[in-house]
Amino acid sequence: MASSSWTDVEDIALVEAWEEVYTDPPRRGHGGLWVRVQQYFAQLHGPDHGRVVDALSSRFRVIRLDCETFERYYKAVEDSS
Numbered sequence: 001m002a003s004s005s006w007t008d009v010e011d012i013a014l015v016e017a018w019e020e021v022y023t024d025p026p027r028r029g030h031g032g033l034w035v036r037v038q039q040y041f042a043q044l045h046g047p048d049h050g051r052v053v054d055a056l057s058s059r060f061r062v063i064r065l066d067c068e069t070f071e072r073y074y075k076a077v078e079d080s081s
Contacts, residue, residue: 006059010045017041018060 006014017040021033031039034053041056042049051059 010049010051011059011063013041013044014056014060015063017044017056 014037017037020040021036034057037060038051038053038056041051045051
């Protein structure tokens with residue numbers, strides 16, 4: 001079972017799994033978005049990853065917020081140039 005700390009490899013697998021499921025409407029509709037993300041995450045990271053649906057969606061929120069923060073800072077720097 002994985003520890004509570006997320007690795008870069010897991011973060012990348014999570015984002016790839018979310019993108020694959022979210023952008024593929026047939027996958028999106030069967031079993032709920034995060035259940036499907038968990039299934040695809042298991043394909044990428046191995047079936048014994050130990051990450052439950054709530055952990056995946058929670059970590060994805062953190063990643064998304066970090067990306068939004070980066071985007072705001074980047075835009076501010078770009079606008080000041």
